[in-house]
Amino acid sequence: MQRVRLWLTGLLAGLLLLVSIGIRAHDTPVVSLTLTEIDAGRYSLSWSPADIDAALHVAFPGHCELQVQVLACGRKGLVGRLKVDGLGRRYAAVVLLVRALPGEAAAQTYTLTAAQQEIMLEPAAGNRLRHTAAVYLPLGIEHIVLGVDHLLFVLGLLLLTRGLADLVKTITAFTLAHSVSLAVAVFGWITVNEVLVNALIALSIAVLAVEVVHRQRGRTGWSQRAPWVVAFGFGLLHGLGFAGGLVSLGLDQHTLVGALVFFNLGVEAGQLLFVGLVLGMFASYRSLGVILSERICTGAIYGVGAIASYWFVARVSMMFSG
Incomplete structure (x- = not known):
């Protein structure tokens, strides 16, 4: 008893x-980060919503330099490791959209979460399937468990x-x-x-x-x-x-x-x-x-x-x- x-x-x-x-x-707040190529190797940067404060910190590839709202990556372009710190607290995920110059390549979409805070940016499509599996399989498990x-x-x-x-x-x-x-x-x-x-x-x-x-x-x-x-x-x-x-x-x-x-x-x-x-x-x-x-x-x-x-x-x- x-x-x-x-x-x-x-x-x-x-x-x-x-x-x-x-x-x-x-209730899983999601923000988006759009990088639009304005000329060779230079990207304008915009967040949605715009007022994310200092909740998130983005570490761009080492050869890229952030100049106000423009990311300059030079001849190498936007390739390499990108990491977002701060996910899992105020924001659940960041959807990254990379838009190349018109006619150059299709837009690329990445999703970063607390479980997948780092991605490898690759030219053109890269290994999209591997990235998709690495992100969305854990997201599905997390969604049902929570x-x-x-x-x-x-x-x-x-x-x-x-x-x-x-x-x-x-x-x-x-x-x-x-x-x-x-x-x-x-x-x-x-x-x-x-x-x-x-x-x-x-x-x-x-x-x-x-x-x-x-x-x-x-x-x-x-x-x-x-x-x-x-x-x-x-x-x-x-x-x-x-x-x-x-x-x-x-x-x-x-x-x-x-x-x-x-x-x-x-x-x-x-x-x-x-x-x-x-x-x-x-x-x-x-x-x-x-x-x-x-x-x-x-x-x-x-x-x-x-x-x-x-x-x-x-x-x-x-x-x-x-």
Whole structure:
């Protein structure tokens, strides 16, 4: 009994922490730095937004010299190592756009994050695929790991399913659905209100929590008979939530497909890691006895439902508060 009390106390503390961090989902400020070649080896420099203060420091290649708002790189041009210090605090990422003289080469886009603060600028396209993978795979993992609302929904799916076959079908349906809606949103085929999407994501978690409670009470409904249908339907909504983090980076057509593929792979990797951790926890709790496992599941799902309901109300209020 003492062990149960300790676990429930820890659960309550964790739930209170989730409430405090989950109201504003995926709030990741991104800035852009544009370098436009004005004549051979000289680039004008502009930030958006312009008032980044001293939050970020850019270390340009050693042979380049910054003269007010012009970067002079001489005959070698803009090649070599570029590093941005200060990411991960006020700003999550910097999108770097390099525009060459008209007719010289296509524009190049790079993304720098806290995990990838340094890049190698190369002539022409360089190894764009390697850079895209190095940036967007970790970004996808980070997005799902820090996306508490998405993780709580996946937890609800795990509690709703019975048996390995149902679990595989349900997680696969969720993956397919959010991959489709993520692509649709990133390609700009639909435009959505991000605040509304986040509110509906919170509502989807609350609805799923109710279905899990019904299952624990022995009520058989359509969600228990076909949980993969629930996962697919709500997965479309969650994909739109994933898209917000990627669209905010201001991708161009040269990096769009690669960024989408590697970002989505990162999301899937993070999701599978979470599923594995939860299943491992369930297996360890099972060794403590069926009664303890049921108490843990019941307490957890009531907590998830309460948090999701609070998020929904808070996010809806944000829509009307300007």
